[in-house]
Amino acid sequence: MENRFDLYELPAGHEERFQAKLAAVRPWYKRPAFRVTALAAAAAAAILCFVLIPAGNRHFLGAHTPEAVYCAYLDQVGHYYEQLARTGATEADEWAESLSALTEETIPLYDQLPDDMPAREKVKVLKQYYGELLDGAERLRNDWNI
DSSP states (O other): OOOHHHHSOOOTTHHHHHHHHHHHHSOGGGSHHHHHHHHHHHHHHHHHHHHHSOGGGGGGTTOOSHHHHHHHHHHHHHHHHHHHHHHOOTTHHHHHHHHHHHHOOSSOHHHHSOTTSOHHHHHHHHHHHHHHHHHHHHHHHHHHTO
């Protein structure tokens, strides 16, 4: 069944009037201007967070205890070794040696920290130390294209 909109041309200015009425009843959070503003604000917040989070801490975003930081570090190192095992490249042996020299510890720093040191201070020290090691491992991986 056809109606007038299908048979005849729309009167001049009809679309503009319709859009104005639609904007008047559209909720404020669904208006295009709000969406663009919200998207820009979210992007700015993401950039701000990235800039304000020290480089080493990005590896340990969910870790708030010394144990969690050390476990996150071990997980990351394990992930690098898994990537290495999947490649099977001839350079993998050299990269494995470099990774092992960088990450293996006779006595982990986690065990060397004094017992009377506050947990917050331990977390800070461990994040900085292990974050730098993981950054180095990441640079190695990028250099070897693994």
